[in-house]
Amino acid sequence: MARVDLEKVTKVYPGGVTAVDAIDLHIANREFVVLVGPSGCGKSTTLRMIAGLEDITGGVIRIGERVVNDVAPKDRDVAMVFQNYALYPHMSVYKNMAFGLKLRGVPRAKIRELVTQAARTLDIEHLLERKPRQLSGGQKQRVAVGRAIVREPAAFLFDEPLSNLDAKLRVTTRAELKRLHRRLMTTTVYVTHDQEEAMTLGDRIVVMNDGVILQADAPLATYNDPANRFVAGFIGMPPMNFFDGALKMLDGEMVFEEGKLQTPQNHGRAGDSRAGRGAREAGGEDPPIAIGELTLPGNGFRLVVPPFYQERLEGSIGGHVVLGIRPEHLHVEPANAASSPAPIGVKVNVIEPLGNDMDVYASTTLHDHVVARVEAHAGLQIDARVTLYADVRKIHFFAPGATGMNLCQASELSHAPA
Numbered sequence: 001m002a003r004v005d006l007e008k009v010t011k012v013y014p015g016g017v018t019a020v021d022a023i024d025l026h027i028a029n030r031e032f033v034v035l036v037g038p039s040g041c042g043k044s045t046t047l048r049m050i051a052g053l054e055d056i057t058g059g060v061i062r063i064g065e066r067v068v069n070d071v072a073p074k075d076r077d078v079a080m081v082f083q084n085y086a087l088y089p090h091m092s093v094y095k096n097m098a099f100g101l102k103l104r105g106v107p108r109a110k111i112r113e114l115v116t117q118a119a120r121t122l123d124i125e126h127l128l129e130r131k132p133r134q135l136s137g138g139q140k141q142r143v144a145v146g147r148a149i150v151r152e153p154a155a156f157l158f159d160e161p162l163s164n165l166d167a168k169l170r171v172t173t174r175a176e177l178k179r180l181h182r183r184l185m186t187t188t189v190y191v192t193h194d195q196e197e198a199m200t201l202g203d204r205i206v207v208m209n210d211g212v213i214l215q216a217d218a219p220l221a222t223y224n225d226p227a228n229r230f231v232a233g234f235i236g237m238p239p240m241n242f243f244d245g246a247l248k249m250l251d252g253e254m255v256f257e258e259g260k261l262q263t264p265q266n267h268g269r270a271g272d273s274r275a276g277r278g279a280r281e282a283g284g285e286d287p288p289i290a291i292g293e294l295t296l297p298g299n300g301f302r303l304v305v306p307p308f309y310q311e312r313l314e315g316s317i318g319g320h321v322v323l324g325i326r327p328e329h330l331h332v333e334p335a336n337a338a339s340s341p342a343p344i345g346v347k348v349n350v351i352e353p354l355g356n357d358m359d360v361y362a363s364t365t366l367h368d369h370v371v372a373r374v375e376a377h378a379g380l381q382i383d384a385r386v387t388l389y390a391d392v393r394k395i396h397f398f399a400p401g402a403t404g405m406n407l408c409q410a411s412e413l414s415h416a417p418a
């Protein structure tokens with residue numbers, strides 16, 4: 001077992017694609033780290049560089065105390081499990097699992113002992129004489145894991161090992177992998193693009209995008225306390241709702257006012273007929289105000305910012321910010337009075353029943369896509385105008401842009417309520 005350290009590791013593929021851009025990642029001995037992010041963000045490249053299957057363009061990779069930049073894959077003491085399992089089709093399960101040990105000259109009796117033990121751990125003893133084509137997807141996946149564990153490597157590297165399994169088997173197999181890790185306590189780096197898999201498996205999850213790490217943290221920290229808007233939108237399903245707007249002081253209170261972003265499609269159209277129809281009930285329409293790319297047409301919703309955020313947001317008053325609210329933190333009923341729920345008027349467009357809950361897709365005056373996950377018996381109708389209440393203890397504020405930083409990371413807000 002060993003720790004794995006990446007220092008300023010970069011990969012530029014021939015042709016000039018920078019797949020991984022100077023990442024720093026320190027994985028503790030025995031830790032289970034999950035790399036997660038959208039397709040093409042550099043997860044597999046990172047894993048393959050650790051395995052030695054891909055040369056690195058810059059930086060240092062250490063496994064244990066040893067720099068492995070120039071060490072051949074077979075000498076790195078890591079075992080990789082691939083998405084397609086990569087089993088030898090002409091060999092039995094037993095031989096597939098024994099092959100690597102045989103190459104390394106492990107005595108026959110020892111091989112038998114290791115393979116039998118791994119097969120028992122993975123509940124595949126009865127399959128040892130079969131060929132891969134006689135196995136189901138889930139069974140092949142176990143054999144691939146078995147082949148990795150018999151080697152007793154310093155680290156396991158998994159690249160989307162569950163993505164060929166059906167949804168139900170994926171859930172049971174990931175629970176088995178977690179149990180296996182508890183038992184063997186082997187340092188593990190696991191790649192997936194599935195944020196739920198990442199949340200459930202990892203001691204720590206590393207959210208990547210465009211070849212860089214956007215947050216490396218405990219799973220719940222990435223959910224409760226995302227470092228930036230990208231992480232906030234990637235972790236959690238359905239994704240967090242984002243509202244562009246601005247912070248203002250109104251009658252001594254700090255208020256977030258919903259605005260509209262100028263995009264090439266709607267340039268010059270903010271405050272047009274759509275906005276006119278939805279004029280705020282009280283106070284009428286204010287004249288539009290422009291802040292950079294943002295327009296405040298005056299008919300968006302307003303939300304009073306709770307006191308415990310205000311200090312952190314003072315520097316953003318008068319500027320463009322992004323309000324983030326998770327679907328599960330929007331309610332049809334106001335929560336208890338102590339949490340000062342914030343009302344947001346919406347029109348219901350689509351309702352997706354999920355059994356116990358339902359996802360309500362709605363629009364505000366200025367934003368077409370708002371999702372709320374509410375209890376199934378909420379009695380909502382399509383096309384109805386309703387009020388959703390945000391639980392203000394759980395809202396977030398970000399700087400503008402796709403990776404805008406969290407302006408009030410809760411870990412730094414000691415006086416925020418739990």
Ligand SMILES: Nc1ncnc2c1ncn2[C@@H]1O[C@H](COP(=O)(O)OP(=O)(O)OP(=O)(O)O)[C@@H](O)[C@H]1O
Pocket residue numbers: 013014015017018019037038039040041042043044045046193
């Ligand atoms: N052999 C290669 N040659 C050139 N570019 C490559 C090569 N392999 C990957 N890339 C590029 O490097 C980037 C990162 O690819 P990588 O396979 O690491 O992504 P990933 O995060 O694993 O994505 P996915 O979730 O789709 O598997 C992508 O832009 C990809 O097109």
Ligand SMILES: [Mg+2]
Pocket residue numbers: 043044045
């Ligand atoms: Mg990949």
